[in-house]
Amino acid sequence: MSTRVPISIEGNLVADPDFGESQNGTKFAKFTVAVTDRKLEDGKWVDGDTQYHRTTVFGRTAENVRASLAKGDTVIVNGNLEFRHWTDQATGEPRAATEVVADSVGPSLRYTTAEVTRRAPKADGPDASATGPSSDARTPQAASATIN
DSSP states (O other): OEEEEEEEEEEEESSOOEEEEOTTSOEEEEEEEEEEEEEEETTEEEEEEEEEEEEEEEHHHHHHHHHHOOTTOEEEEEEEEEEEEEEOTTTOOEEEEEEEEEEEEEEOSSSOOEEEEOOSSOOOGGGHHHHOOOSOTTSOOOOEEEEO
């Protein structure tokens, strides 16, 4: 059983995303986002604890992550925090894990700039609202982003 909690995080990719395809052909990207709190102590900013969020994204968004993001990039992730519980078959011990299943991922513009290129033709189904209007459906463009 899993429980979902809506979550938005901003942090840095600790490594290049890993990519794959499920047995049913669904593309996915997996990556870890490091989020470090900053706090003011005695008039100076200091780093607090770092949390690491294992993240998975599927479908067209995974393809866009592949074309756009790399280790060190600051990203914004929106999705659901999933809690998974199971029993370890070897030891019989209860286990738990959390993972962010992302609906959207993009570069943070807090410390960088990005050039956006829309994908065309416009998607059908649930991805349709995320891709926006196509300027010309007869001339598909590849997903790309330049992050400086």
